[in-house]
Each structure stands twice: as structure tokens, then as C-alpha cells.
Amino acid sequence: MNNRWNRGAKRSLVLGGMMGAVGLLPLASQAQAPDDIVLPANVIFLLDNSESMQDFPTSLPEAFTPGSSPTTGAKAGDLGYNDPKYGHSINTGCTDPALVEAMSWFDKGSQDPAKNGSVVYDSDPDLVDPYFDSASFYHSRGRRIAWQTEELPYSLGPQFKSMAKTADPVVACRQMWQAEIKYLNTPIHNECVACLTTKGWWRGPLVPADINDKFGMLGPPRAKDEPPLPQEAKRKWIVSGRILNLRPPRFVVARKVLKDVLQTASHVRMGVASFGGDRGWFDPPWMLADVRPGCSKSVPAINEASLDRPLLMKAVNSTLFRHNERSLGEALFGLGGYFSSQGLDGLWSSWFTQPVGTPSWGWPGLPNGGTYDSPYGAYLSGASYAKASDEWLKAPYFDSFTGMILPGQRFEPGGDNRSMCFLEQANAIIVVTGGEPRSDNAVPITKMMELLIAQGAQHPDGTPLTFDPVDPEHNPNSGGVNYCDQFEMGPGVLATKADCDYTDYNWPTGLAAGNKNFMDDVAFFLSHADLRGYWPGTQRVRTYVVGYGSSHPMLQSVALAGQGSFFRANDGAALRHALEQALMEISAATP
Structure with missing residues (x-):
């Protein structure tokens, strides 16, 4: 009929x-x-x-050039240092050729909104924050925006309508180490600030593989009946809202x-x-x-x-x-x-x-x-x-x-x-x-x-x-x-x-x-x-x-x-x- x-x-x-x-x-x-x-x-x-549904449709890259990053460091703040509280500072930065190529879909200096992410993806006024503010930085993991319920530092709120963000690259970088003074002006901190300033993103520390029993700065916890997390889930990032406007999470x-x-x-x-x-x-x-x-x-x-x-x-x-x-x-x-x-x-x-x-x-x-x-x-x-x-x-x-x-x-x-x-x-x-x-x-x-x-x-x-x-x-x-x-x-x-x-x-x-x-x-x-x-x-x-x-x-x-x-x-x-x-x-x- x-x-x-x-x-x-x-x-x-x-x-x-x-x-x-x-x-x-x-x-x-x-x-x-x-x-x-x-x-x-x-x-x-x-x-x-x-x-x-919090995950990105395409994870942020783990690509790196072998030997481009030190694997060990003598003290907190050194490149390559494995901090049990904040993660291993290995393959971090924004200059590794393989990583730069993998991130080439984004260019904050481009005049093309499809490359620079200047257009807010969802500006619905019913949301507390725009998704996303092109002038701000957000804490992320390689698979999703860091979620307040399971990860620190975080940006995604538990109600999925508000975001924690900052426009200051120094503040964003200091949050990575809970503003501990020993990290201020260290090689890893300075690398973070330089990357956010020049590129609009920074790939940060990798949390240990045994995060199943961890919470807090390393997180997220993983139940026994949940499949293992991919490597990208263990990598900390700080990204400009412009990046999130180009590749927003699935939700x-x-x-x-x-x-x-x-x-x-x-x-x-x-x-x-x-x-x-x-x-x-x-x-x-x-x-x-x-x-x-x-x-x-x-x-x-x-x-x-x-x-x-x-x-x-x-x-x-x-x-x-x-x-x-x-x-x-x-x-x-x-x-x-x-x-x-x-x-x-x-x-x-x-x-x-x-x-x-x-x-x-x-x-x-x-x-x-x-x-x-x-x-x-x-x-x-x-x-x-x-x-x-x-x-x-x-x-x-x-x-x-x-x-x-x-x-x-x-x-x-x-x-x-x-x-x-x-x-x-x-x-x-x-x-x-x-x-x-x-x-x-x-x-x-x-x-x-x-x-x-x-x-x-x-x-x-x-x-x-x-x-x-x-x-x-x-x-x-x-x-x-x-x-x-x-x-x-x-x-x-x-x-x-x-x-x-x-x-x-x-x-x-x-x-x-x-x-x-x-x-x-x-x-x-x-x-x-x-x-x-x-x-x-x-x-x-x-x-x-x-x-x-x-x-x-x-x-x-x-x-x-x-x-x-x-x-x-x-x-x-x-x-x-x-x-x-x-x-x-x-x-x-x-x-």
C-alpha cells in the first residue's frame, strides 16, 4: 500500500x-x-x-623512526626517562620524520579549513562547550580524548557536554606532570611547549603495559572481561581543538x-x-x-x-x-x-x-x-x-x-x-x-x-x-x-x-x-x-x-x-x- x-x-x-x-x-x-x-x-x-563510541575513527599515530628517540634517561624530565607515575617519555615530540608524515593531514598554518581545523565541528549552544575550540588545547590519548572518569590529565567531562581546556601551551604541558616543579624547564617540558607552539600538537609519554591494575595518571583501568587496549590507548597527547575539529571522536x-x-x-x-x-x-x-x-x-x-x-x-x-x-x-x-x-x-x-x-x-x-x-x-x-x-x-x-x-x-x-x-x-x-x-x-x-x-x-x-x-x-x-x-x-x-x-x-x-x-x-x-x-x-x-x-x-x-x-x-x-x-x-x- x-x-x-x-x-x-x-x-x-x-x-x-x-x-x-x-x-x-x-x-x-x-x-x-x-x-x-x-x-x-x-x-x-x-x-x-x-x-x-568515545574513540576516534582513526587513532592518532604511533609511527616513529627507529633510533630517533632516546629510550632511557637519567632523571625525571629527561627524554627517554621512564617515570612510574607519568609514563615513559619514549618516541615523544613532533619532529620525528615518520610521525610528521603521519600527522600531515593537519597543518595549523594552512589557509584551508579542511587542513587547519578552524571550523568548529559542533557549535550547538545546548552544549556547555563548543566541540571544539580552535584556540584551546586538550589532553588526549591516542585512541580518544582523555576521559575524566578513567584518565588523568583529562579533558572530556563525564556528561559529554563540557570540556576541560586551556589556551596556554605552558599550562597544558605542566598539567601533564600535575604541575610538579621538577618537570618545569626540563627537556621533555620544553619539547612539549615548543611542539604546541609550532605544530599545535605534541605526542607525549607512553604509559606502561601493565595499566590493568593502574588508575590515576596512568589509567584507564581494564576489567578482566574487556579486551586488551591497543598501543594507542596508552599514549598521552596534547592536541589543539583544530585537530579535534578535523577528526572528532565517533560520539x-x-x-x-x-x-x-x-x-x-x-x-x-x-x-x-x-x-x-x-x-x-x-x-x-x-x-x-x-x-x-x-x-x-x-x-x-x-x-x-x-x-x-x-x-x-x-x-x-x-x-x-x-x-x-x-x-x-x-x-x-x-x-x-x-x-x-x-x-x-x-x-x-x-x-x-x-x-x-x-x-x-x-x-x-x-x-x-x-x-x-x-x-x-x-x-x-x-x-x-x-x-x-x-x-x-x-x-x-x-x-x-x-x-x-x-x-x-x-x-x-x-x-x-x-x-x-x-x-x-x-x-x-x-x-x-x-x-x-x-x-x-x-x-x-x-x-x-x-x-x-x-x-x-x-x-x-x-x-x-x-x-x-x-x-x-x-x-x-x-x-x-x-x-x-x-x-x-x-x-x-x-x-x-x-x-x-x-x-x-x-x-x-x-x-x-x-x-x-x-x-x-x-x-x-x-x-x-x-x-x-x-x-x-x-x-x-x-x-x-x-x-x-x-x-x-x-x-x-x-x-x-x-x-x-x-x-x-x-x-x-x-x-x-x-x-x-x-x-x-x-x-x-x-x-
């Missing part, structure tokens, strides 16, 4: 049987409605808020581009969400801004005042990019609840109140589901795998340690502000994520598969969906959803289903070969299940995925399972094009 509101039996049912009762449109408007009104799609932008690019799209998207109801906070097993998503405007203000055209684009943009700015997991599947599942008719008929809770189904060991949930203990520490037991009585219906939770209210399962506001207004609207989630999901399997897969099989769900090739939960570790045909073998793992290298069974630094997972990770199963459920059972037909939600710097086959499998599309974006321009293309496809999609 190409997302159009046509006269006929369905339209009469929705308009006459429901709209008058809830006051979506006055009866006069119903009677005078034109024959053919284009209904707006309902879209939630889901933004990856994992800590990895700065993602939120700026998303705000631009929110400003310009037309005839679409929009909401904003991010992945959740750490709630143990299932992490419900943050619903940062409900889908808007109200139903009555969505046809025949979007009411701009009710859409409130500034509010949506502020919601994006409120995203906290510090989740220690990349819980795409769990966030999608929670948004499925948001799109459901739970507030009208209790549908979601009727499906996902414990116990859910009869899972065998290796699947999350009651009565006897579970998985192996974490290989990264005996304190993480798999026996209670998503077994809380309210696991998939969690209420918000106050974390006394952080002082944060962590999200619970969010449902639509209801009434005129429902997530779905009309029978024949397209509904979608557009995901922006920096890589493959991690620690993201606390979802009721057995119940989802049971519901889908009962309705005769089929794979894209027309074959029936199957699922056998019995003895998944030894069952070669457990079924479920995994389309990873339809995509490339790398250029010219076709992936296998096993490539999406990744388990390293990804606990917990299921035990069934070919279906150890459940993110694509969730997307399949949302795109096939009827989320509003009291309407005729199937009210589904599609999933579109933008891999920001990643084309992992799991992300592509999620998009295929979600009856959406996958887009790869390596920079801001490509990211904006991908979001706009996804909106075009959604608006043209058959509900």
Missing part, C-alpha cells in the same frame, strides 16, 4: 472504531479526510552509547549528524533512544525522547510545534557514552515493548512475564535456563542467566554508587501519544552503532521463537523458521536466525554462521552452534510479530542498521532479519547520507 491511508474496510475500522474514542481527530476531519493521505512513518533513532560525529537529520527530516514521527545502562542481565534501553508529535498532529501534515525538533536534539545531547557493553539486541527488544500495545491490552507482559516457555540449559530465562560461568572471573555465574522474576519487565532503578536512575522497560505514553497511530503506518528503528554487539544476549529467545513458529514465520527465502531448544550444546539443528553466511567478513572473504558465534570478551552467550548470539533473532521477531494484536494484520517494526566504521556480518544479519537495510559509514558525510537513505526507504516501505 506504499504507506498510504486509503478508503476501505480497514480505514473505516481504524477511524470509526477507534479514533473517535480516543480523540485522535475530530469527527468532522474524519468525514472530510481526502481519499489519499500519506501517513508519516514512526521512527526511533537508536544511538550506540557504548564507551567505544561527536554521530550526535552532530543525527541532530542535523532531526532538523531536516520531513513528514515523519521521530523519537530518540540509546542502548541501556548496566542492569546486570537485560539492559533496557534509554528512551531519551518519546515518538512525537501526537497522532492528531501528524496528519495530514506534521505539526512542527508539536514535533519540537529542539527537544529531540537536546535528547541526543543528553546521551551518556559510557556503557561498558554494546547491547544492541537488548535495546531492540526493549523498543519492541515500547511499540507494543502493552498499555491497552497487556500484550508485552502476557508474552514476557517469567516463566517464559520451557528453555533448556544454554538459553536465558526461567525455569531452567542458564549458561556457563564467565571465563573472566568466578564471581560471574551463568546459572542465574536472566532469571529475575521481572527480567524483561524491569522498572527503573536508582544506582546509589553512580547516583544515576537506570532505565526500566519503557512503554508508549498512550492516548494521542501512542507509538503507532494508524493501521497502515510504517514503523522502524534506525540504529547507529560502532561495531558488533557485545554482552548482549539477555533476551527471551525461546519465547520469541515459540510465538513466531506458532504464526508460521518464514525466512526471507520462504523456508519455515525452526527452533529446537533441547540440548543446544550438542544439537546441530537448534534453528533460530543467523544470516551471517550471506555477507563478507572482509573484502572478498565470505563469512560463515560461525563468525557470528563470537564468544571472546562477549559473555554470556548461548551454547548452540550457529546461534550463540541473539541480536538478529530479536530483529526478526520485531519485523514478523504482531505487536498490536487488536488491529487486523501485522503491526511490525523494521530495523535499519548503520555501521559506523564497521561492516561486521552480525550487523548485516540484524538488518536482514529486521527487514531493513544495512549501511556502512566511515565519516560524517556518509553517516548523514545513510540516515537520510534509511528514512527514504522507511517512508516508501509497505507496513
